[in-house]
Amino acid sequence: MKGKISYIDQNNFLHQAVNMFFSAVKLGILTLGVYGIDSLLQPASSGQSMNCSFSHFLIESTSLEEELKDIRRNYPSPSSSEFDMSDAFYFCRRGIESIVDDEVTKCFTAEELESWNLLTRSNYNFNHISSRLTVLWGLGVVIRYGFLLPLRLTLAITGVGLLVVLTAMIGFLPNGRMKNFLSEKVHLMCYRICVRALTAIITYHHSENKPKNGGICVANHTSPIDVIILASDGCYAMVGQIHGGLMGLIQRSMVKACPHIWFERSEVKDRHLVAKRLSDHVKDKSKLPILIFPEGTCINNTSVMMFKKGSFEIGSTVYPVAIKYDPRFGEAFWNSSQFGMMNYLLRMMSSWAIVCSVWYLPPMIRQEGEDAMQFANRVKAAIARQGGLVDLLWDGGLKRGKVKDTFKEEQQKLYSKILVGTQEVRSRS
Amino acid sequence: MGSRASSLLREEDIEEIKKETGFSHSQITRLYSRFHSLDKGENGALSREDFQRIPELAINPLGDRIINAFFPEGEDQVNFRGFMRTLAHFRPVEDNEKNKDLTSGEPLNSRTNKLHFAFQLYDLDRDDKISRDELLQVLRMMVGVNISDEQLGSIADRTIQEADTNGDMCISFSEFTKVLEKVDVEQKMSIRFLH
Numbered sequence A: 001m002k003g004k005i006s007y008i009d010q011n012n013f014l015h016q017a018v019n020m021f022f023s024a025v026k027l028g029i030l031t032l033g034v035y036g037i038d039s040l041l042q043p044a045s046s047g048q049s050m051n052c053s054f055s056h057f058l059i060e061s062t063s064l065e066e067e068l069k070d071i072r073r074n075y076p077s078p079s080s081s082e083f084d085m086s087d088a089f090y091f092c093r094r095g096i097e098s099i100v101d102d103e104v105t106k107c108f109t110a111e112e113l114e115s116w117n118l119l120t121r122s123n124y125n126f127n128h129i130s131s132r133l134t135v136l137w138g139l140g141v142v143i144r145y146g147f148l149l150p151l152r153l154t155l156a157i158t159g160v161g162l163l164v165v166l167t168a169m170i171g172f173l174p175n176g177r178m179k180n181f182l183s184e185k186v187h188l189m190c191y192r193i194c195v196r197a198l199t200a201i202i203t204y205h206h207s208e209n210k211p212k213n214g215g216i217c218v219a220n221h222t223s224p225i226d227v228i229i230l231a232s233d234g235c236y237a238m239v240g241q242i243h244g245g246l247m248g249l250i251q252r253s254m255v256k257a258c259p260h261i262w263f264e265r266s267e268v269k270d271r272h273l274v275a276k277r278l279s280d281h282v283k284d285k286s287k288l289p290i291l292i293f294p295e296g297t298c299i300n301n302t303s304v305m306m307f308k309k310g311s312f313e314i315g316s317t318v319y320p321v322a323i324k325y326d327p328r329f330g331e332a333f334w335n336s337s338q339f340g341m342m343n344y345l346l347r348m349m350s351s352w353a354i355v356c357s358v359w360y361l362p363p364m365i366r367q368e369g370e371d372a373m374q375f376a377n378r379v380k381a382a383i384a385r386q387g388g389l390v391d392l393l394w395d396g397g398l399k400r401g402k403v404k405d406t407f408k409e410e411q412q413k414l415y416s417k418i419l420v421g422t423q424e425v426r427s428r429s
Numbered sequence B: 001m002g003s004r005a006s007s008l009l010r011e012e013d014i015e016e017i018k019k020e021t022g023f024s025h026s027q028i029t030r031l032y033s034r035f036h037s038l039d040k041g042e043n044g045a046l047s048r049e050d051f052q053r054i055p056e057l058a059i060n061p062l063g064d065r066i067i068n069a070f071f072p073e074g075e076d077q078v079n080f081r082g083f084m085r086t087l088a089h090f091r092p093v094e095d096n097e098k099n100k101d102l103t104s105g106e107p108l109n110s111r112t113n114k115l116h117f118a119f120q121l122y123d124l125d126r127d128d129k130i131s132r133d134e135l136l137q138v139l140r141m142m143v144g145v146n147i148s149d150e151q152l153g154s155i156a157d158r159t160i161q162e163a164d165t166n167g168d169m170c171i172s173f174s175e176f177t178k179v180l181e182k183v184d185v186e187q188k189m190s191i192r193f194l195h
Helices: A002-040 A061-072 A087-100 A131-170 A177-197 A225-231 A245-257 A271-283 A341-349 A372-387 A405-420 A422-428 B011-021 B025-038 B048-052 B063-070 B080-088 B111-122 B132-143 B149-163 B173-179
Strands: A200-205 A216-219 A237-241 A261-263 A290-292 A318-326 A354-360
Touching: A061 A087, A061 A405, A087 B063, A087 B080, A087 B111, A087 B132, A131 A177, A131 A245, A131 A341, A177 A200, A177 A225, A177 A245, A200 A225, A216 A225, A216 A372, A225 A290, A225 A318, A225 A354, A261 A271, A271 A290, A318 A372, A354 A372, A405 B132, B011 B025, B011 B080, B025 B080, B048 B063, B063 B080, B063 B111, B063 B132, B111 B132, B111 B173, B132 B149, B149 B173
Parallel strands: A200 A354, A216 A290, A216 A318, A237 A261, A237 A290
Antiparallel strands: A318 A354
């Protein structure tokens, strides 16, 4: 036992030394980034500003009615026909507006930057701007790939290796306070090494609201790195599907040291089983808080999409967390249709840095008369407000799937009500 | 900074599109990046599926008709020129254009052309008249299952009766224009394009 503790101490020392070194590098990069790059480039004429606006995807019946009345107002219709050929104008205009710009499809690609950050991957316009810039870019490539990347890779391998080895060793201990204590220390240390491996500069706000045992922590999802960022500041029980390969190895060794909730691929579909295991876990107050990403998929960190209500039905305290990345130093969004996990990690480790802010929001519980979906929306609104993200009602599943027909039917119903009056339509549906 | 693909759009093309549609340079590059982001197959043309992928369009009752308007007769792909030509119908009419005497023909966003776009939404077989069947089909798209066939039929009959002046039980384009002469088409069929 003593030998193990001193081993951990040694690593702590190494860890601290590396910390100091990286802080110096970070400072240098930040200075360069904030003052140097911005002054060299001309700001783009078109900036995208995301503001917190609650967007309703259904055409509100009042606005549809008003629009139609407005179109027809200029001429009194002699007959009693409610339909007019000009009714199509409204739908037509809405359709063309959505072709020109819509709020959903752009959530699934990385946010465009206002000015370039010297990374080829963020350079959408391959025009040559000035040779001064090209030289800077070349220098950047040398620094990033020749110097930062090998360092980071070493750290990453160290971190993951230590995690697997140490948690396996702790697994041999009998369950008890010592085991939990050691497991906590080991997890935190390894995650912190991984955070250094990505040069993630994280600012935690309101740490007094950190999730406690028996609760569920929900956060918006941008990339797999979210897990590392949150887990390096506190211990959580993870939820997820068991993978094969390296990922599976890590999962299996983690669960030896403290209970996580891993599902077999077949079990994922069974909602009742999932709900049962989650609620069993939260009832046990000695177990760590569960970390869940209710969006179910990676979104590009400009908006928050629909939260799946499963985790909000369980009935325990929910601790919302908002994570906002600063895209200027490195784009953290994982566009899984564009590149795979390995490519993504390579990109992460060869960007300047990953800069993000984490806000721990005050805990929320489901109120009387509120169903799970309303509760989920309330939590989502709080996270969106804090992180400066757009709150959308659309389902993140639209990344890969089609939109449900029921939404179209809702619109048709609204229009029918205007045509023939509410009474007729109600009797038919 | 512009789009990933704006380097694929040449200056000469931009000038031609500018002349044909009246969009400004920055509007064209912005719409090109939108075109490119919709083009998942990266083949320089959009198919019907690419449009269907926009959720707000997929839930629009007239979504299929609008998508159809982009594709010329019998074709399954629309390139950027075609895309811009169709969108040009929705460019707002600027004041200085209203009184301009154009020798190069009518601009795409004139009142007549806007009305023609709307006319084609109803005219399913593109034979330049809206028959009772076509009107019924479009009405059915707009109301879904919420109104009975008889009621819908009577709405269609009434509409044709009011509009039809030459007694052929169909609505031609001139009859269509006459019915809508008091409607502010320029404003209702225009959208704001960001500069």
